[in-house]
Amino acid sequence: MNNRKIIKGYKTLISSKFNVDTSVDKFKDGLIYTLYSDESNSLKVGFAENDKVLEKKLSSEAFILLDMKKGKMKDLCLLIITLEELGINNSDNFYFKYSGSLMKHLSTLGWPVGSSLYKQRKIKKELVCS
Numbered sequence: 435m436n437n438r439k440i441i442k443g444y445k446t447l448i449s450s451k452f453n454v455d456t457s458v459d460k461f462k463d464g465l466i467y468t469l470y471s472d473e474s475n476s477l478k479v480g481f482a483e484n485d486k487v488l489e490k491k492l493s494s495e496a497f498i499l500l501d502m503k504k505g506k507m508k509d510l511c512l513l514i515i516t517l518e519e520l521g522i523n524n525s526d527n528f529y530f531k532y533s534g535s536l537m538k539h540l541s542t543l544g545w546p547v548g549s550s551l552y553k554q555r556k557i558k559k560e561l562v563c564s
Contacts, residue, residue, distance in 0.1 A: 466505035468540065468547050469497035470532070477530045477537075479545065481510045501548035513545055 465488055469478040473496060482488040492499060514524065520539060524530050540547045 460508040460511065461506055463504060463506060465502050466509050466546060467502035468500040468545065469495070470500050471495075471497050475532045477532050477540075479510065479513060479528050479530070479540070481505070481507045501546035503546045513540075513543060516543060 462483070464481055464483045465485065466481055467479070467488060469480070469492070470476075471478070478497060480491070482491065488502065510528075514528065517524070517539065522530065522536055522539065530536055537547055
């Protein structure tokens with residue numbers, strides 16, 4: 435008979451420095467969006483309760499709306515945590531330095547990025563019969 439040892443261990447949780455406005459319900463429906471600044475070559479991802487709030491943000495900042503879709507604040511929280519785990523850090527207020535790899539990650543994670551700055555590759559496979 436084999437003598438096997440059972441090793442008991444406890445998983446540790448890694449705390450995140452992600453701060454969210456607690457006045458916003460994480461499960462409330464709204465809009466998730468991506469903005470781009472040509473001046474600073476940066477992206478901003480975010481959540482807005484409705485399109486009026488998003489329009490106000492657009493008018494107050496020099497950003498171009500790349501894309502938006504319905505989503506929840508929870509989606510933004512998960513995105514930021516996932517990007518941090520991938521080694522992509524954001525500055526204050528969810529600003530990111532634009533890069534092709536960042537756009538690829540955002541697209542893969544289902545975040546709205548539009549088609550003006552990121553063209554998703556289409557892979558075609560052909561079966562050849564001999």
